Every structure is written in C-alpha cells, then in structure tokens.
Amino acid sequence: MAEVILRLEKVCKAYNVGQPTESEVLHDIDLEVDRGEFVALIGPSGSGKSTLLNIVGLLDRPTSGRLTIKGQDTASLSDAELTHLRGHTIGFIFQSHLLISAFTAKENVMMPLLVDRGFPSPEIEAQAGRLLDQVGLAKFAGHLASNMSGGQQQRVAVARALAMNPDLVLADEPTGNLDTKSAEAVFALLQQVNRRVGTSFLLVTHNLDLARRCDRIIEVVDGRIQA
Numbered sequence: 001m002a003e004v005i006l007r008l009e010k011v012c013k014a015y016n017v018g019q020p021t022e023s024e025v026l027h028d029i030d031l032e033v034d035r036g037e038f039v040a041l042i043g044p045s046g047s048g049k050s051t052l053l054n055i056v057g058l059l060d061r062p063t064s065g066r067l068t069i070k071g072q073d074t075a076s077l078s079d080a081e082l083t084h085l086r087g088h089t090i091g092f093i094f095q096s097h098l099l100i101s102a103f104t105a106k107e108n109v110m111m112p113l114l115v116d117r118g119f120p121s122p123e124i125e126a127q128a129g130r131l132l133d134q135v136g137l138a139k140f141a142g143h144l145a146s147n148m149s150g151g152q153q154q155r156v157a158v159a160r161a162l163a164m165n166p167d168l169v170l171a172d173e174p175t176g177n178l179d180t181k182s183a184e185a186v187f188a189l190l191q192q193v194n195r196r197v198g199t200s201f202l203l204v205t206h207n208l209d210l211a212r213r214c215d216r217i218i219e220v221v222d223g224r225i226q227a
C-alpha cells in the first residue's frame with residue numbers, strides 16, 4: 001500500500017476568529033495524498049485553494065480538524081518544530097518565482113540549503129549545480145536571475161523547491177504567469193521530477209488541460225471538496 005504523505009481530517013479554517021467579521025472559509029476538508037501522487041487542486045477564485053495550501057504547507061494552522069504529515073500529527077508541534085518539518089518535507093513554488101534578482105541562479109538554489117546548514121560548503125554548491133542540471137539550466141548557473149526569462153526563472157524556482165529533497169511540493173499556479181510554451185516546459189519538468197524521484201505534488205491551477213494530465217483532480221467549491 002502506498003504511504004500517505006498528507007492527511008487532512010475534518011479540517012476547518014476561519015479568519016478573524018472572535019471578531020464580528022469572523023468567517024469560515026474551509027469546511028470539514030478530508031483529503032489524502034500518497035507518496036508519488038500528482039494531484040491537481042482546482043476551483044473558482046475565492047473558493048479556498050490558497051488557504052488550503054497555506055495550511056498544508058504549515059504556514060497557517062487549521063481552526064479545527066487534524067493535519068498529519070508523514071504520519072505526524074501537526075497539532076501538538078511548536079512553531080519551531082513546524083518550521084523544521086516544513087523545511088525538510090515541503091517545497092514551495094509560487095506563481096511569481098520570488099527569486100532574489102541580484103543573486104545568480106546557483107545562489108538562489110543554494111538559499112534553502114544555506115539557511116538549513118548555516119554556512120556555505122562545496123557540497124551545497126555541488127547540490128545546487130546538480131539541481132540546475134536537472135531542470136536543464138546547468139549552463140545558466142552563473143547568470144543573474146534578473147537576466148533570465150520568465151520560464152527560466154520559474155525553472156530555477158523549481159530547482160530551489162527541490163533543494164531540500166522534499167516529500168511534497170506545493171505549487172500555487174506555477175505556470176500562471178508564463179506563455180504557453182514555457183508553461184508546458186515547467187509542467188513537463190514537474191511531471192518528470194514526480195516520475196523520476198517520486199516527489200508528491202499538489203498543484204493549484206486554473207488550467208483544466210494541465211489538471212487533466214495529473215493523477216487526480218480535487219475540486220474546491222465554497223470551501224468544500226466536491227465529490
């Protein structure tokens with residue numbers, strides 16, 4: 001049986017709790033993602049996809065319900081423990097690549113490793129080089145991020161997301177800002193990583209063509225998962 005990487009049980013999320021503006025935006029979410037699964041998350045604007053991704057990414061806590069990552073119930077973890085679990089388990093790719101433009105491609109990919117280890121080393125440089133090779137950018141290692149195209153920058157962001165060898169990558173509209181050809185290249189790259197390395201993916205997208213090419217589609221409407 002496949003290992004369950006991510007499990008949500010009756011997860012609810014409300015904003016502005018205790019205030020007159022309190023509103024629950026996620027209601028009783030049950031969701032499981034197995035190791036190696038590539039899952040698309042679709043739904044109308046405002047349906048709660050980013051809120052769900054923030055909770056799964058341990059950037060925000062559920063108001064109620066249980067979130068388990070690699071068998072570990074996250075409710076009892078301190079903020080420092082959540083940060084450690086996040087850093088070693090989850091990679092993030094956003095619509096905007098959020099690279100440091102004055103850094104080279106390689107320096108950007110090295111960032112998560114530097115933050116984790118606290119000091120530079122030849123191993124970190126070599127690992128960043130391998131990752132850039134994996135995303136087809138070995139020749140661009142020394143290029144400033146600001147001098148690269150949108151598609152290339154997003155591929156650097158993919159390499160950075162993979163730096164800590166995450167079990168799960170959360171991708172929020174990673175192709176949303178790209179032209180069709182670059183979007184296809186980035187999506188194909190994510191699929192390749194999924195198949196080669198077995199990394200699980202949760203991909204938020206408004207692109208139904210891409211969603212249909214994932215293993216499974218989850219649709220969120222008004223904060224609930226549709227059957």
Ligand SMILES: Nc1ncnc2c1ncn2[C@@H]1O[C@H](COP(=O)(O)OP(=O)(O)OP(=O)(O)O)[C@@H](O)[C@H]1O
Nearest residue numbers: 015016025043044045046047048049050051052220
């Ligand atoms: N920090 C916040 N405080 C209060 N309400 C919020 C906050 N963040 C999101 N919301 C509300 O929660 C609901 C869900 O928003 P969310 O951003 O999760 O939707 P989404 O499906 O990701 O939308 P989109 O596709 O446009 O990114 C919306 O009604 C939004 O206004």
